[in-house]
Amino acid sequence: MKGKILIMLGWLLTTISLTHDAIAQNRESEFGNNFVFHESRSTSYYLVDDTLLSGGVIRLEEYKKTNKQNVLSGKYEIGLFTKLNPKLTDFTGSPVSVVSKTYPSYTIADNSNAILVALGITKDNIKDYKYHVVKNDSIEIVPWSPIPKLEQKYGAEAPYGAIGTFNSPNGTIMVEVVNTKDYSIRDGVIYDWRLNYKPVIESIIANTLTNFYELTDLKNNHGYSKQLDPTTGLPTGIEFPADSIEGIRLTFKHHETIPYTIYLEKLDGDSSELTQLTYYLQKDYYDIESKQLKIPGKYRFKVIRVGEPDKAQTLYIPFEVKPPPPVTNKKASLKQALPYIIATLSGVALLFFIYYRHNQNKLKISARERQLAGLKLKSIRSQLNPHFMFNALTSIQNLINKNNVEGANYYLSIFSGLTRQVLDTNNEELLSVQEELKILDDYLQMEQLRFGFQYQIKVELNLNQANIDIPAMLLQPFVENAVKHGVSALKEEGNIVIQISKENNDIVISVVDNGKGFNREVEATGYGMKLSEERVTLLNQIYKDQFVTLTVNSNTTGTTITIRLTNWIL
Template sequence: MQRILLLIMLLPLLVARAQDSEGNDYYFGDSFHFHAVETDARMMVRNETVMETADKYIWHILDNLDNSIKLPGKGLDIRPNSPIILGIKLHPKLKNYFSANVQNISKTYHSYLIPDSSDATIIAMGINKNNLQDFVYRVVENDSIELIPWSPIPALSMKYGAKVPFAAIGTFNYPEKLIMVEVRHKKQVGIREGYLIDWRKNKKPVLEQITASGIGAYGFLNLLDPKLNKHYMLSNTGRRDAPLAMQFEKDSLQGMELTFANHETTPYSINLIRTIDNKRDTIGLEWWTQENRYFVPKEYFNSVGDYELLIHKCGHLSKYTDADILRIAYHIVPPRSVRSQSFWIVLIVIIGIVAFLFFFMRFSARRRLKKVEQQRQTASLQIRNIQAQLNPHFMFNAINSIQNLIQQNDPEATNYYLSKFSSLTRASLENVEKQMNVLSQEIQLLDDYLKMEQLRFGMHYQIKNKLMVHSDLVEIPTFLLQPLVENAVKHGIATKGDEGLIVVSFEQQEQSLLLSVEDNGMGFTESSPTSKSGYGLRLTRERLLLLAQLYPEHDFRMQISSQPGNTKITISISNWINHA
């Protein structure tokens, strides 16, 4: 009863398959693999099966092969591949080892891949002390070199929890080699069993030939022949590699056959990625094939589009890198007559579109340039008009100052002020048509003006030039600061006498120019009558808006900060130093 319960617990291991059909990672585990044939109790058909037996209870394989023991899920009439009952054990952590069938004359031997170069242990549970002398074994490399000739079975063993001795064939490790371990009866040659164990690490399939069916003089063509296939092969990387790209006319092929180098221990998966009408999809053509030839049928050559065959070791495509995948790309194009007709139609349409776009863009560009030029002329006239408005405003204030000095009977100051007024008037007349003036001349004009107002009000002033370039190399809009300086005098420090102070500054922040006028007057707010009626402020704002139209690559801004005892107006012009 205990033995039956233990067999029920171990049954999932005994019937587990050696590979995951969904391509997920799987491990060999702490067990031995034995191969047998059973009848599926549901469908009543004979199938191969792989039985896994824990390496601590190796004797259970004999109970599992005993058809007198009935267990749930157990197949009917289970028979080992041979009376030898050959089993194999690999490293427990070996992943994705595959178990493919390889035909050896009348027998099928199972193969295992060992990519990590670990050991393989082989035992024979059907060989015991009573028949040990009837069997021999050998080891062959690459089906050509006999490493160990037919020799007596090395020893019997009681390892792995065995209850009776069994044959220990040996533990093998041949990195980068393929070997066959074969055990047979000395007299009954039909009683034999073996394993192919592959330690080779090469994964990428090797293409030997591509045969196109339906083209060429005889209906077939070797597409890897560089002398004969230039019409179909667009480029090639070498005779034993895949073409980078091939091209066929729609419905010109009956199919295409791929021939691979021998891969008896490594099953391949074959997928096709196709793009038709900008729709891309992936088709699984083969999940598991050990054949050296694969035929791509006609249905994958009758739709115009781009195609790429991907051949790799069995498993999901996502598990492999480009170094592991053989890619064969080809393009299906319309028949030549259709392509020729379509070519001329497309060419005419393209020429027509290009001509239309050329003339449309030319007309639009001329219209846009004319509009921009009109805007520039309008802005320029408006700026000149503002400058013309500034000059009489300044002259009106200057004449009032001269009149005050005459009334004070101060001829010396009057003469000095008249000379300064004459200089300013001449400069104003000379610059009325100029949009720009060098900074050094603007500073001189401001200095002359402030000297005249200093004689009138007795205030103090400072002009600070903090630019890193010479003032003769920088231009600014003519009379840009003069109305702001007038406002500072008239509305700021006119009543403060010699306590009044005006500071005019020219600064540089990277490539931007900062112009500021600061006074210690009574200040004002944006809602005050002074702010609304300030003639110079209004004209300066209008002028900055027009300058922004003339020079859209620069940003013109004016910032006002005012409180009792300190009023500062700053004009910033971005990237102006480069412009200058």
């Protein structure tokens, strides 16, 4: 019942709600006998006494009349509420963006359970909703499934959706709930049982006026660091002259539920100084400005989880700014300097000539390798097209053998248009996302007629489908495998999801099915899969600055194919 949803009374939210920052800073407060609710359009969390549910729910229309200032323009069709251990403190994490939505996260340091209920799911609409559960942001342990049950506890006046009780020691769990009739009606929550919140650095890059240097690379870092800590792999002593570095970028391991605070601490002089550079960092990188790197002295960067008092969870990066080299004013006469100038110019000319010859040879070799890789790519593409046509014709033959003339005619009408699209683009190595998805949609319509499975194609809203090109027929073999080996035996229960999104300058594409999965080490992969893996290798030889990575995850609940096109959006 869209727009007809149970939600907590306005006076209750107003009097006992706490913002995210207030909860995060009040680390001595216990969770108590409460539920916690996250407002979808802000970073506010609300604690609600679970004994007040009996008199504390009304419909959204009444809530709007009495509390207009709290409603904003948000939707509360689902209304996810979480119950944690009453003794738990410091339980709020960072809100996490998932496509177009923001999900709350909760840190659970004592390995206790998390209970999740949905007040917006009732006996009238429970069949419209499904949920799934993802562990450690990588494994779907519960595929999209109906809501388990309705229950009526804590004095609630009407039954509500009982999503489940969750626990994953030293790991994370994400639960998403969606209305199958309107995908915009969805919400989710992330639970984090990890005990180690110490920030992890993946890269430290210093940039000068002319170059960039990875400070963990001792051979090519311009001498800015000479030793690494064997435990962390980070430089133990970074040194550089004042005014020599324009900035430093710290790149962290992904920390979606844990925001960081970064300080600059001065270690020498009359008294130590602590300067806060940023308070609430959710991004995976932070840029240190040049103004922080100009004054000679000994310093260290201090990185901690927001509000974290434990020194063992603190990351320190020491460095020293040296005084700039002295400037000499001694002048030499032209006659004295002339031999050195001639020798220098002669040496430069000789080096340039050697470099030029060497570079020309490298260009010739590179051009030959690129040409050879291009010919191999065309060969693989020419093998993929007949493979795809053969699979489609086999499907038509099966319909004819079943005397399904109407289905075969409909299949043939789509197949003829699809064949024209494939032949028209046969000589094109790149196709727009829009054209690629049109071919996939037509193919899936044909196979859906034969097997009866369900499928969805999801594209991030801000992705310009018409103006972004990807390798032609890149997804087709994986979608064919998902149909043939994944969902064909499941009939109407089968489901395939194709999703395309943008992460910074990367394009991330996934093909997910809920079939029985396969073991790549034991079972032989299909012909199309092998050709596609060879094709990815050749693409990386041609587009050396735009890597293509292919990841296959398969288990008994399904298979996920993930393709990342790195630096594909310029």
